[in-house]
Amino acid sequence: MNTQLSVAADPQADTAGAVSAVIASLPVSFGPAAEAPDVVAVSGHAGWTTRAVDAILNGAKGVVVSSPLAEDAAGLSAAAGAAEAVVVLDRRWAGNVALDSANDKVHGVIGAALGDAVLLDSVAIAAPGTDPLHLLADQFAVLVQCEIEVRNVRMVQCNGNGYTVAGVIAGGVPVALQAILTSALPATASLTILTSAGRADVVLPDPAAAWPAEVHAVTTEGATMLPTLYESSHRTTWSRAHAHIAARTAADDLARFTTVLSLLSQLNR
Amino acid sequence: MSSQADGSPALVGVGILGAGPVTQAIHLPSLARLGHLLEVRHIMDVDPLVAEAVASRVGANFSTSMEELLADPAVDVVAICSPHQFHAAQVIASCRAGKKAVLCEKPFAMSGEEAAGISAVSAETGVPIIVGAMHTFDPGWLGAEEAWGDLPGQVHTVRSSIVLPPNPRFEDFATEIVGRVPMQARDITDPEVMKAMMTGGVMGLAIHDLPLVRRFTPDFAAVEVLHAEIVAPFGYVISLRAGNVAIELRAAMNGTWEPSWEFEAIGDDAALKIDFTPSYVHAGSATARIRTAGKTTVLGPFGHNGYEGEWRKLAELASGRGTPPSAETLLHDLEFALAIAQAAAGRIEKGSIETGRNDSGPVNEEQEISA
8 A cells, every 4th residue: 555655845945846736646645744744855956965964854755856056965965874764856858757766668769869870959948038048958958967077067058048058979970959948838858869860859848747759760760759748757756756765775976966966066176 | 945035024034154964954954844934045164065955955045154144135034043252243243234033052141241242232222132042932831931830930859861862863853964074983081072062961951951941040140060871872950040940951961863852940839841842853842741749730732832932932923923022032042151161161161070981982072073
């Protein structure tokens, strides 16, 4: 039988991660906490690592962080390890169920394309006013979730309308990351890997609703559209948090977050 | 089939300089769809066998010199489909020969000086000139242009993304080519080859969309290339800025069977996306989508593509109707393309790019050009 975990979220965390609505969609797994919550929702604005550590020190079995800003998470990682607490990051695109580590088909398509890549092109769309570095962290998180090792990243241009970042993957294959700020288009992140004879495309939706991701592959054999699910990144994240807590296994979110931070740090060199 | 002798006076007579794959696979099939307006009457090519073979397909005269074609009174409109370096001189000669209109394949000149010379002759002779930037004649683009309202004033980001197979594949879908020149293998790790590829990429491939890009970049003269890389086996990644507009150009000519040709112009509150059909084959027009929050307007697809649109426009101009593109527009389009090509190649000269894959094989010369 599924163990119900109690949840507490302050108003900022609730807004950042649509926590109330998500928890309501997982009524067997989660319920509201009267006191001493099992899981604490933390908003990812500045100081989130401290708030997460506090929650763990206060006895939380798990912490779910919504849209975390770039912040050194070494202390949090240590605290979580010592308390055997689970820390899960709710990232708007990287958290999509299509990119779940267990989704072998999607990762297989991406891996096959990477092995024959001639260009990796990614575009992130977000609302005007979005912080570019926060957006770039979300875009990097998608690459990290896809096990794509990018190096030599550098900012080509950045202004109030978006940015362009260049880099390379194995074999010197060019990488182009772009962000575009507009209210005319849905907030999606796309990843296109062009190969010598085809392509792989992943389009990740805004987690505001349960739009499914789109995953297509084109090879000499034909075109394939992989099955994807109508589930938001938020809901996937909370399900994942429950699974880790119930199984007493650690999540690798903070390790992946550290990789994102190292990519961001390359921009400043 | 018809010939000069029995050509109907109601039809506009066409002469074509250069009978290579672009003429064979693009213009002749387009003209064959417009037999009620236009008639091919003279084909010139420096290779007499190619000239004769291609001319015989349409019952036209043939020759091996530009002078012969220009002297043919049955030719009302001249299409210049020769190698780039001959374009300017042939446009000028065609105008001076008193023809009714000239179509010049892009680019219509290879320097600002050549372009200025063409502009002066066009003004002097009054002969209208069209440059074969087919996307600007595509009904999908033209429909978007009528519908986009204040979009150009708010666009801050432009993207052109092109994924195509090598040209011969689509040429062979459009016609049966004669006289195809064998490909020359080369080492794309050689900086000089890379520089030539970048120039060829801009002037042979990106140039299709650069007039569209320029519609959204009022400060086009201030264009600055920020980043440029070669994509194997042929293609590019170029990042530019022109005033407040960020421009991203992507292209790859790989072995795909699924071509993709997208153009996007995005502002704060509205965005345009156009999906163009591949070159050569007659697969109808582009489809344009204009989006605002919660609303999408779809224009197209329409029944003909930009190549056919070019010829419809030429027939109109040769009949004394319609308005040609302004010489200033053509000049600025060319200056824009030349500035980008030179600066992008310069990024390679400076060694300031990340090179493409070092394990890439040789590339074919013809992969550079996609009409």
